[in-house]
Amino acid sequence: MDMHSVGTxxxxxxxxxxxxxxxxxxxxxxxxxxxxxxxxxxASREIVDALAAKPEPVYGVSTGFGxxxxxxxxxxxxxxxxxxxxxxxxxxxxxxxxxxxxxxxxFLRLKTVCSGHTGVRPEVAQTMADVLNAxxxxxxxxxxxxxxxxxxxxxxxxxxxxxxxxxAEGPEGELKPAGELLAAHGIxxxxxxxxxxxxxxxxxxxxxxxxxxALADLDTLYKSADITAALTLExxxxxxxxxxxxxxxxxxxxxxxxxxxxMLAVLAGSGLTGHHQDDAPRVQDAYSVRCAPQVAxxxxxxxxxxxxxxxxxLAAAVDNPVVLPDGRVExxxxxxxxxxAYVLDFxxxxxxxxxxxxERRTDRLLDKNRSHGLPPFLADDAGVDSGLxxxxxxxxxxxxxxxxxxxxxxxxxxPSSAMQEDHVSMGWSAARKLRTAVDNLARIVAIELYAATRxxxxxxxxxxxxxxxxxxxxxxxxxxxxxxxxxxxxxxxxAADAFxxxxxxxxxxxxxxxxxx
Numbered sequence: 393m394d395m396h397s398v399g400t401x402x403x404x405x406x407x408x409x410x411x412x413x414x415x416x417x418x419x420x421x422x423x424x425x426x427x428x429x430x431x432x433x434x435a436s437r438e439i440v441d442a443l444a445a446k447p448e449p450v451y452g453v454s455t456g457f458g459x460x461x462x463x464x465x466x467x468x469x470x471x472x473x474x475x476x477x478x479x480x481x482x483x484x485x486x487x488x489x490x491x492x493x494x495x496x497x498x499f500l501r502l503k504t505v506c507s508g509h510t511g512v513r514p515e516v517a518q519t520m521a522d523v524l525n526a527x528x529x530x531x532x533x534x535x536x537x538x539x540x541x542x543x544x545x546x547x548x549x550x551x552x553x554x555x556x557x558x559x560a561e562g563p564e565g566e567l568k569p570a571g572e573l574l575a576a577h578g579i580x581x582x583x584x585x586x587x588x589x590x591x592x593x594x595x596x597x598x599x600x601x602x603x604x605x606a607l608a609d610l611d612t613l614y615k616s617a618d619i620t621a622a623l624t625l626e627x628x629x630x631x632x633x634x635x636x637x638x639x640x641x642x643x644x645x646x647x648x649x650x651x652x653x654x655m656l657a658v659l660a661g662s663g664l665t666g667h668h669q670d671d672a673p674r675v676q677d678a679y680s681v682r683c684a685p686q687v688a689x690x691x692x693x694x695x696x697x698x699x700x701x702x703x704x705x706l707a708a709a710v711d712n713p714v715v716l717p718d719g720r721v722e723x724x725x726x727x728x729x730x731x732x733a734y735v736l737d738f739x740x741x742x743x744x745x746x747x748x749x750x751e752r753r754t755d756r757l758l759d760k761n762r763s764h765g766l767p768p769f770l771a772d773d774a775g776v777d778s779g780l781x782x783x784x785x786x787x788x789x790x791x792x793x794x795x796x797x798x799x800x801x802x803x804x805x806x807p808s809s810a811m812q813e814d815h816v817s818m819g820w821s822a823a824r825k826l827r828t829a830v831d832n833l834a835r836i837v838a839i840e841l842y843a844a845t846r847x848x849x850x851x852x853x854x855x856x857x858x859x860x861x862x863x864x865x866x867x868x869x870x871x872x873x874x875x876x877x878x879x880x881x882x883x884x885x886x887a888a889d890a891f892x893x894x895x896x897x898x899x900x901x902x903x904x905x906x907x908x909x
Contacts (some may be wrong), residue, residue: 400424403521405432408503408706410604410699416524417496417601423521425506425514432508433517436715440511443721444470444586451723452590452713453511458541459810474589478555481548481593484533489546489824491561494532496601497543498524498550500706501592509709510591511721519554519582526577527563528553530570532598538808539729539819542710543598546820551592556581587713595710599732602823603702606739607695609830613837614692615898615908617746618651620840621684622658623860624753627847629667629764630677632659635685647696648689650909655685657905662857664848671765678762680752687749691742698735705732729819733802736822740829744794747836751791754840755784757847770846770875777878780843783885787839790832797829838888841867841897846875859904866900867891 399419401412404426415421443450449464456463457477465473502520505512530553536545552558556571574581584592625632635656640649659665668674676682713723758780760768771779801822807814845864848856856864868874871887891897902908 402426403503403506404428405507406707408500410607410702410706413496413499413601413604413706414608416499417492417605420527422525423499423502425517425521429506429508429517430514433506433512433514436508436511437513439715439719439721440587450713450721453586453721457590459812461812470586471583474584474586475555477589478548478551478584478593479557481544482552482558484536484545484549486534489532489534490827491529492605493598493602493827494529494546494550495524496605497532497546497598498530500597500601501547501550501595503706504595504597504709504711505591507709509714509716510711511587511715512591513585513588516554516582516584516588516592519579522577522579523553523574526573526579528570528573528577528579529561531559531561531567534824537598537820538806538813538816539596539599539733539802539821540727540816541712541809541813542593542595542727542729543820544593546598547593547595551584551589554582554592555584591711594712594727596705596727596729596732596819597710599729599736599819599823600702600705602827603698603732603736603739604706606736606823606826606830607699607702609834609893610691610695610739610743612895612898613743613830613833613892614651614688614695614746615654616834616837616841616892617688617750618654618684618908619658619859619863619897619901620750620837620844621681621688621753622655622857623844623848623863624757624840625655625677625681625684626659626662626664626856626860627757627766627844627851628677628681629664629670629851630681631668632656632662632665634677634682635659640685645686645689645693647692647694648685650692651688652685654905654908657908658859658901659857660859660905662860663855664851664857667854668764678752678756680749680756684749684753687745691746694735694738694742698739701731701735729817730802733817733819733822736819736826737798737800737802740794740822740826741798741800743826743829743833744791744798747791747794747833750836750840751784751787754787754843757843758784763847766847766850770843770850772875772877779878780846780881783839783842783881786885787836790836794829794832794836797825797832801825834893835885835889838892839885841892842872842885842888845872849874859901862904863897863900866896870896 769779771777
């Protein structure tokens, strides 16, 4: 694994951006703690140390946790208390989650630690940065978070690595005991003191990290879906008049206007559009074509709302208890993941609908009764050849899964911690299923791209739009073959999938159209 960084992220007490999260999670950017952050860490630690010295119990500093908070813990047992909370809470099961998710999770917890509201010592924060900079990735499991009191189990597995316990993955992908990896990179394990164990595992960092990365991926996919919708409209000899800005101005949803503008830009100069009144006249195109901007636009507006929630959560210091600027250490409920969980679920709903409308357009391209002159299933010799018949089956299977993934996780709650934690967000689960939905959406858009480019090429004697020609040229260079007799289809679809999810489709269009919205 290439651990070359793409830059450095300076971590202060505030101001962390989504781009910073992605740079660390996906781009291996190095982290540097600013002098401001180190000063804030030291100041808040002084407050915690002063409280720890007092005889009165303070939650998280000199008490047990959750339903066990009523027990006062003496100074001689507090280091053991902090070790124990990490060990006992590192109770995840199931497959390992992806490296980028773990890096986002750790970075976002470090972001909150550096806010100066958690009472963690500067040296613990520095160790967190050192582990990330060394490319060491704790083993975190799929199941264990209820999305309340934070992503407890996932964050505990990360804290376990800081202590030199459990397993982690090295920069070359090797799985080893965490202690060995720390030693190999000259990192000393931390011995946690009052409040520090709790502070390392009490945040919404996993679900927020996955939200931020999903939004980045969906930004590419929504632009890609506008492109493939335009190509399908073109291949069906539809009309672009429904994309006119004055039509969308009278229903002023910004996402709708953006999608329509993108489609219109792709279709500029097409010789295929406007033939809907020729040999097989139709007054209007089908909903899946005509209403493409309305559906994709609603999804774009959903993303705008989700971005707002992500920005607010990025600006938050999520811990319990928290150190306030006036020196008070107060319990709170800010770790509840509901705000993040809701938008994760909302995005899965919007993505499912975008996948569904893309599949309907694809099916229309393949049906000779509705494709306005295209061969059945876009086959070379229909009957001898099946063409793209089963590619649409695959697309339908993906859409069906997308619909199942759109069932909200955040509407569920199972009480925990002896009814102390009696209403939880399930935000981690919402984030996990959204990641699958985003993967599936890329595949669905790729299949529409595959069908639409082939259909356009089968419209002999008509000249497609310059942007469409650029797409066809680029996708063919990427190993996605054009019309012809049946062949092994899976490699073509895999190449189309890579072309979409890497942003190559958008990159092929924008030199012709200018930047898409």
